[in-house]
Amino acid sequence: xxxxxxxxxxxxxxxxxxxxxxxxxxxxxxxxxxxxxxxxxxxxxxxxxxxxxxxxxxxxxxxxxxxxxxxxxxxxxxxxxxxxxxxxxxxxxxxxxxxxxxxxxxxxxxxxxx
Amino acid sequence: xxxxxxxxxxxxxxxxxxxxxxxxxxxxxxxxxxxxxxxxxxxxxxxxxxxxxxxxxxxxxxxxxxxxxxxxxxxxxxxxxxxxxxxxxxxxxxxxxxxxxxxxxxxxxxxxxxx
Numbered sequence: 001x002x003x004x005x006x007x008x009x010x011x012x013x014x015x016x017x018x019x020x021x022x023x024x025x026x027x028x029x030x031x032x033x034x035x036x037x038x039x040x041x042x043x044x045x046x047x048x049x050x051x052x053x054x055x056x057x058x059x060x061x062x063x064x065x066x067x068x069x070x071x072x073x074x075x076x077x078x079x080x081x082x083x084x085x086x087x088x089x090x091x092x093x094x095x096x097x098x099x100x101x102x103x104x105x106x107x108x109x110x111x112x113x114x
Numbered sequence: 115x116x117x118x119x120x121x122x123x124x125x126x127x128x129x130x131x132x133x134x135x136x137x138x139x140x141x142x143x144x145x146x147x148x149x150x151x152x153x154x155x156x157x158x159x160x161x162x163x164x165x166x167x168x169x170x171x172x173x174x175x176x177x178x179x180x181x182x183x184x185x186x187x188x189x190x191x192x193x194x195x196x197x198x199x200x201x202x203x204x205x206x207x208x209x210x211x212x213x214x215x216x217x218x219x220x221x222x223x224x225x226x227x228x229x
Contacts, residue, residue: 004156034217043118044157044205044220089156101147101159101173102207102218 002027006090006105013080014113021075021108023064023090031092033057033066033073034102038087047075047088085112116140118221120206126227127196135191135224139208146189147218148181149205157205163189164212196228 006023013019025031035047035057048057053068062077073090090105119138127133139146145164149157150173159173165186174181178196183189193200203225207218 036220043222044207046217046219049217091156101149101162101170102157103159104156106154106156 002031002092002094002103004090004092004103004105006088006108009087009107009109010111011108012111012113015082016079017112019075019077019080019084019110021088021090021110023073023075023105025071025073025090025092027071027092027094027103029094030068031094033064034091034093035062035064035073035075036089036091036104038089038107040086044089080110080112082112082114085110118206118208118219120204120221120224122224123222124225124227126229128229129196129198131196132192132194133196133226135193135204135226137189137191137206137221139187139189139206140210140219142210143208143219144186144211145209145216145218146183147207147209148189148191149207150175151203151205151223153202160191193226196226198228201226201228 003026032051034049036044037047048059050057050066056065064075087107087109089107091102121136148160151157161181162170163183178194180192203223205223207220209216209218
């Protein structure tokens with residue numbers, strides 16, 4: 001079946017540091033890949049997505065590249081801010097075109113200190 | 115409304131009681147999903163509707179869980195004879211069309227506590 005593994009948290013960084021949150025997946029076919037973010041007290045929001053191999057999703061300074069050869073979709077940001085403190089979820093949806101439930105990782109809690 | 119709306123925001127029930135959780139998707143969205151999120155975990159898929167048709171209920175943990183979307187808009191997730199292990203946040207999401215690569219828009223969830 002499908003599964004997503006992401007690095008355990010919490011991850012604590014200083015403001016302006018470089019961020020990487022690792023995500024690897026197991027899936028049949030060619031899934032679409034997503035990063036969702038959950039800010040304190042808020043619901044899940046889509047951060048970025050990629051639907052095929054070598055696609056790069058980007059938003060708010062965050063980037064992730066769909067790497068089929070390593071089955072990875074690592075999230076990166078060059079300079080984090082305190083406002084980036086949140087829980088980040090990597091997720092996939094199966095390939096094949098039809099709608100389906102998302103498969104999520106367990107989430108990575110990111111804490112940015114001033 | 116502008117986003118997915120869920121009610122109530124919090125629900126406390128005694129073990130053995132029945133509960134009903136409501137989801138108002140984004141207007142016009144065809145697809146609707148329910149997820150269960152245990153504390154410290156990622157959301158887990160429960161069930162999926164395309165309009166009023168329940169196309170996938172493979173994630174429902176037992177026959178005590180029942181979901182409906184009779185007119186293809188509002189959906190209700192019902193849990194009968196609640197147990198303590200049902201305590202979780204229940205998330206609803208909707209997407210505009212049945213394509214798998216379309217983003218799902220989430221509500222803020224209902225936090226269910228079973229005493």
